[in-house]
Structures are given as C-alpha cells and as structure tokens.
Amino acid sequence: MPTRPPYPREAYIVTIEKGTPGQTVTWYQLRADHPKPDSLISEHPTAEEAMDA
Numbered sequence: 001m002p003t004r005p006p007y008p009r010e011a012y013i014v015t016i017e018k019g020t021p022g023q024t025v026t027w028y029q030l031r032a033d034h035p036k037p038d039s040l041i042s043e044h045p046t047a048e049e050a051m052d053a
Contacts (some may be wrong), residue, residue: 005034011041035050 011032017024030041030052044050 003035009034013047015047 008027009032011030014029016029017026018027019025028047029046030050030053032039032041042053
C-alpha cells in the first residue's frame with residue numbers, strides 16, 4: 001500500500017529538450033515532491049497536457 005503523502009503536495013512542470021543537437025523536441029515533465037523530492041510523475045508533448053495531468 002502506498003504511503004500517505006504530506007499535504008499540501010506540490011507539483012510542477014519542467015521543460016526538457018530531447019534529441020540530438022539541432023533536432024531537439026520539447027517535452028514537459030510533471031514532477032512532484034512525493035514519494036521522493038523531484039519525482040517524475042509523467043511526460044507530455046504539450047504544456048496543456050502536462051497541466052491537465
């Protein structure tokens with residue numbers, strides 16, 4: 001059973017570039033402070049999808 005997260009939880013979006021230099025693609029990572037600091041929750045191709053998650 002997962003541990004109970006502390007409240008209030010904090011989540012934030014990080015913009016990253018993937019690919020080779022000159023041919024990068026921007027991805028948006030949803031990260032949170034639980035279960036560990038800076039935990040990757042999900043990755044999305046658009047900022048809107050990341051915000052909806």
